[in-house]
Amino acid sequence: MTDATDLPLFLVADVGGTNTRCALARGAEVQAESIRRYRNDDFAGLPTVLKTYRDAMGATPDGACVAVAGPVADGVAELTNRDWSIDTVRLLAATGARAGAILNDLQAQGHALGHLAPDVCETVCTSAAPAREGAARLVIGVGTGFNAAPVHVTPTGRVVPPSEAGHANLPVRTEAELRLLTFxxxxxxxxxxxxxxxxxxxxxxxxxxxxxAGASEERSAAEIMGSLDTDPRAEATVRQAVRMLGTVAGNLSLIHLPFGGVYMVGGVARALGPHLAGMGFADAFRDKGRFAGFMQNFAVHLVTDDHAALTGCAAHLNELAPTG
Structure with missing residues (x-):
């Protein structure tokens, strides 16, 4: 049996607009006790965050990988909601690692599939048949923003293409949704x-x-989710979001054919989780006319692990530098 200390040591980070979470991993396994959260407002840039974490842990990692909430192109990541960027040269300099990788946050979630504990994946919609081995999967992230990424297993490794699906047009199925689109x-x-x-x-x-209703009231997302039992408008807001999520997830499933399953991640997805069954997610997901029956091929799961992106970074590095 391989001793854990024989596995490569990785420094991994999940970089959002507000916070950055860093951790150490041995192979594909994140060391839970090493996870630290940093407020981005306290730092001038991501390299400073990574160096601060590395110094605090006294670690010299073999590899480093960051998952960034923003587009990645030609080895450079740009955060969507913060004026930060990172490239491989600066990543290696900040962490002292010999090898590095930069992923979009949804790509990291895709690399995490298969490395998560079974109890952090709740089934929202069952499929008519078991997931096909080696079949494509689909990760959908709903949080500060929205995105989606297909996950393909190939003879040369796992491929999770980047995407910016959240910036596609809203679909419209009803007169009310048309009014929402206009608004x-x-x-x-x-x-x-x-x-x-x-x-x-x-x-x-x-x-x-x-x-x-002729009013001008506003609520924060947290206030909306916290007042479902007392505010009919909050309940209607969440019902609209659940059905729209079902429609969009169904559209993306027809595009990518994820016979290996759909996996929803992110803070808003987790907040909506308890309401998916009762507010019509499955009906909206499968409302595809003559393809409604075909939609039964796709199981939908909710990932409740808030650290899945860290696991995905570690799994990706471990695949790039296998041990043995």
């Missing part, structure tokens, strides 16, 4: 999926529903 267009000039399916999307939908 979003008035506010932002373009009705993107992320404008409804995200934390700020909940807030915008609440404002739309208020405007429909």
């Amino acid at each position: 979003v267009s008035t506010s932002h000039g373009f009705p993107s999926v992320e404008d409804v399916l995200s934390g700020r999307g909940l807030e915008q939908t609440y404002r739309w529903l208020a405007s429909e």
